[in-house]
Amino acid sequence: MKYYFQLQYRIFRRQMEDIGLPFLAGLLLIASLYIAFCAITIKYPTYAPWTLGYISVSLMYKFANPDRIDFLKNILTRKRFSAIRLAENIGCILPFIPIAIYERAWLLVALLVVLSIVATVISVRRVEIRNIPTPFRNSAFEFIIFFRRLWWLLIICYTIACISIYYDNINLPIVLLGIVILMGLGAYDIIEDEYIVWNNARSASGFIKNKICMGSVQLSLLIAPFLLLLLLFGTSMFLWAILCWISGVLLLILVILMKYAAYPRGVGITETIGCMVIVMMPLLLVAAYPYYYKKAVQNLEKYL
């Protein structure tokens, strides 16, 4: 068990160093991001439980990759497996528990603790016998995979939005709209094989333009139910919803450009930080778009 955690530490260190970040600097960066996150959460307490819950569950989900779980189950004894998984899950929620306690979000604390224990005992390997129908089946793969993975979460978000509108809470649909946009952007985490890109009968710029057009339409489709709800029942927030939609599409374009600028490796910490800075100072998009577009085209020309 000790060796497993030593190995995890080494892996973490290598991942950081591979993106050109000295280990200590990386740790400092993570610490500063954590402090900034705490400050933002404390400043905007209304949405704190949602944000904390989303980040903790996303982290736990990352560690629950079925292939990884099978590998650990295969090599470890049952007792060691459970101990390691519990430690990992607690590690995922631990940084967020103090903030949740500070915010007195007791239900969230209880839910996260229960979830971390349940995720230790139960691991689900989905074997899909039937295809899940998706509205995105005719276009680029990112949203197809995303939809098939998270359709249930989308249904929950739409349902909660309807319920909140029924109870005259028109703020919550905006938050949910933001969450769905973030989920949609997460779809670009999936790195396709070089062979898939090579197979395209498009130029590098044509490939990127197609990805952007498709992505924008697909993201808009996903958030259309929120827009419709707010247009019909929460007109005062409709303009905010439109603003969120536009911001989402602008962010999507940036994410696509960053993905293919870094391709075939995944988007690293430097790009993520860049993205966060741009979110805080949207005017930087004027410089970021041409910069990443040029880099992405140059990069894709190797394959197309």
Add this chain to the structure above:
Amino acid sequence: MITIRSLHKSYGKHQILKDLHIDFLSGKVYGIVGANGAGKTTFFRCLAGLEKYEGHISADLYPLKEHIGYLPSEIYFLPKITGKEYLTLLIEARHKKVQNLKEQNIFDLPLDQYVSSYSTGMKKKLGILGVLLQNNSIYILDEPYNGLDFQSSLVLTDIIQRLRSKGKTIILSSHIFGSLEETCDSITLLQNGQFNVSATRENFSELKRQITEELLYKNLDDIFPL
């Protein structure tokens, strides 16, 4: 010895394994053949304790899982680890002492390099080496010959024979009937989730003929009649 009785496995309404009965004795090598999707991997996963199932799998070793060395057909590697670290993790996980890995590196793998830089064949060799160094009593090898070069295939066949002489139980699957013929004491055909035919060494050629007719010509004759 492993005894399997009335083993069933299904995903929802889709039944993968249907009423399997088989015994695996110590000091024997068993081959499982079958078309893609016949249920070989699911069967192995049930044996390795990675899938829930209906029926009984019992053994004279307890807990069975901790005596099995399972090599999946597609091996998972943690990101950014070297070959040496992978082997150490596998050995440590079974409470065994890590001895000189350089001497035990029978496939001459570059153990100090990241596994991600290995070729498909090298990854397979590393997986096989890991399972061997765990020194288990039972070996379940899912498609161990896939991706191996000629020389490594010969080495693997030799290793399997040595393990058999040490009294270990080896269960393996392969698409290449020839590789099973050389190593196995018994070969069983898994078809549509059922063990259809089983043959011992002296009847391998008859089984091969039967499999060729069943799996190959039956389908080909429909599409490309002579």
